[in-house]
Amino acid sequence: MGTPGTARARARAEITAAVKEAARAQLAQVGAPALSVRAVARELGMASSAVYRYFASRDELLTALIVDAYDAVGAAAEDGARAGGDDPGGRWLAACRAVRIWAVDHPHEFSLLYGSPVPGYRAPADTIGPAARVPLVLAAAVADAARLGLLHPPTGALGLGSGPRLVTPEVLEAVGIPAGDDRLVERALGMWVALIGTISFELFGHFENVVSDRAGYFELAMAGAAGAVGLEIPVP
Amino acid sequence: MGTPGTARARARAEITAAVKEAARAQLAQVGAPALSVRAVARELGMASSAVYRYFASRDELLTALIVDAYDAVGAAAEDGARAGGDDPGGRWLAACRAVRIWAVDHPHEFSLLYGSPVPGYRAPADTIGPAARVPLVLAAAVADAARLGLLHPPTGALGLGSGPRLVTPEVLEAVGIPAGDDRLVERALGMWVALIGTISFELFGHFENVVSDRAGYFELAMAGAAGAVGLEIPVP
């Protein structure tokens, strides 16, 4: 691991990192739509054309920032879960809170990940691994709870336990949730949607003049999401 | 109502509408980030500077499109609810389906409403009325169900029925949900978040390689959201 020995490659890696760092700083300040290659180049004191030696286009630069952001929020979720104690519900709740804290601290990065996609943009394959880290943390907690027999019988949505699968086979295999029970994977998916959706509403301004206590509402929403899959979480 | 009598004002209203119409067409094709005042002007065969006689800036033009889109999705939700039959659960589910259908048919408009906000943008006051139409339709169904005694006792999230209110007083007044019961307003809010969040995940590509049957998952998610507030919905 580490940079290759040749001095040229090392310099290239350093400058690439510097460009990315400057771009990240500008992203955090002005947001993705206003991020400009020329401004990044100015910040670094180089010609704008020189930046294109390291990133073929603005989209490629943004993609690198996306991958880093997915890794950052994924790491935050994993760290939160690790610090969440022994029981799966506590780990799940801690991960959710960690994701929200990260999002509030990095609103523009969060928008880049979970906001409107750029119409022409196609996510490269190397983004899906980092993007999966957060949902995998949530799924791992549910899977642990299921294995330990800690899941209550699911509430609400009665009579929907049968029917064809709604998720792809690779997801079924990746999440590690015991199959066969009534749409547990699909319900766990709902926890992910609830987590990101609630944070999105908060950050995107839809709770303006609506929700007065954002953190309190987040706790309530997560408690509701946990209840929908029968995951018991520690009382606050 | 109607356009003022003076011919000048009438012509102005007509051209304003034509500009908005051309902008809407461009929005539907290329999305909000790529919508350009110059292209709209080209489409109408006029100089780009002439457009600024009718909309002071690109932001103002986008705001007009936002208001129209909120009204369109709000009308879709209201029509859906009207056609949803007599029982509140059926109306609620029909409204949710109508919103999803509208969103799938108008993905760029949906992104404009519920995607990442433009960093510098401040939503004018005249957007909040149209923006409230969809959540008010959902709230009305819950309020009707509560008044008719059709709400099951809420499931999950036990022990969270008390504590300070989390929503603003004006929301409490506007939604018309009987107060006093255990956070019913906050739970109904969760249905709105689940609706928009689920559609966002679908349209923004987060279900790529994850959910195979999008419509089926939407039904399941909405059933779960209904269960969380104790609203009984017709079985499919």
Add this chain to the structure above:
DNA sequence: CGCGGGCCGGAGCGCCGCTCTCGTCCCGGC
């Protein structure tokens, strides 16, 4: 019916993403 004010087109400013060319400079193989 005259005239004034709204309207339009065109030029222009400073940005943007991206490309091409050209001179330089330094790494690496001999």
Add this chain to the structure above:
DNA sequence: GCCGGGACGAGAGCGGCGCTCCGGCCCGCG
């Protein structure tokens, strides 16, 4: 050690963008 070549940076440039200013036309109001 030396030389060749490839990576590199700078600059100019292209087309497009949002937005502004100015001059002239012309239509509708009084």
